[in-house]
Amino acid sequence: MTNRYERLKEQRRMQRRIRLVVEERRMSRAETKPPHDPEATIEIPPQALRAIGRVTVQAI
Secondary structure, three states, X not given: OOOHHHHHHHHHHHHHHHHHHXXXXXXXXXXXXXXOOOOOOOOOOHXXXXXXXXXXXXXX
């Protein structure tokens, strides 16, 4: 018979294994996307420069 500490330890180990398997399966099924470049510039459409809420935004 195991004590409480050993049961908790075993339960944590099983949860960790389950999480790893789930993550591995999720990654294997995920679509391959091109790598994201955080330094890449994006173009802001002119309509987005008009207003945010009730405040008018001037183009820089």
